[in-house]
Amino acid sequence: MRPLYHPPIDEITVQGILYALCDPIRVRIFMQLARTDCPKSCSTFLHIRDHTLPKSTLSQHFRILREAGLIRSERKGVELQNHTRCAELEKKFGPMINAIIQAYQKEAKKH
Amino acid sequence: MRPLYHPPIDEITVQGILYALCDPIRVRIFMQLARTDCPKSCSTFLHIRDHTLPKSTLSQHFRILREAGLIRSERKGVELQNHTRCAELEKKFGPMINAIIQAYQKEAKKH
């Protein structure tokens, strides 16, 4: 199994970030990671809004978030600990990530 | 030919916006429209970076921008006048759109 790829900060693109964040499952994962700041395993997100998603699908979503540079995944025993790269990202992209999170949060409140 | 659909402001979603803005052609179109504020026809964008794109493709990209709520297209004679909906969008989504534009601009400067 090849090691997980994490792009260095200067290879992270706006396009990659927006692409990663235009899928509802990935948004949910990222927002949750961003909210608490405490790392979570992938399997935390197997059950989303009372229906289960296949772990192969979940794995792909994590890969996309990872390779977009939004999260970092570190192996801890049998699981992965995932956390955001928000600090780095803010340095590079200014208020963009935060503005996106805010906009999504506002939207979520309306339901 | 069915009339062009423009979503009302409260049907515009963050997800739709991010999706529309994660394609390099659409970004180029939108940024250009945002920069000058003066409406442009679709065919203005047929030639992008010394290669021509098919007009059917261009038409699809405009449709996606339009249905995401990012631009408005009004028929003026034989062509369409396209302009952004930035003012409306800023009211609803705060600084997000601007932050995205800024980030893309900064990125563009590096080349």
Next chain:
DNA sequence: TTAATTGTTCCATATTCTAGAACTATTGGA
């Protein structure tokens, strides 16, 4: 060892995108 757990990879099917060809709408001129 073996079994259990977590996540990745493989691959077939489903969905979405691209772009050529045909079509529609509008305008200007003969």
Next chain:
DNA sequence: TCCAATAGTTCTAGAATATGGAACAATTAA
């Protein structure tokens, strides 16, 4: 009024991408 020119849209087949089940890999605990 009719024809040609121009600007975009729609249709559709092939290309690219996403989804999810099944097999696999890595780690740990018994």
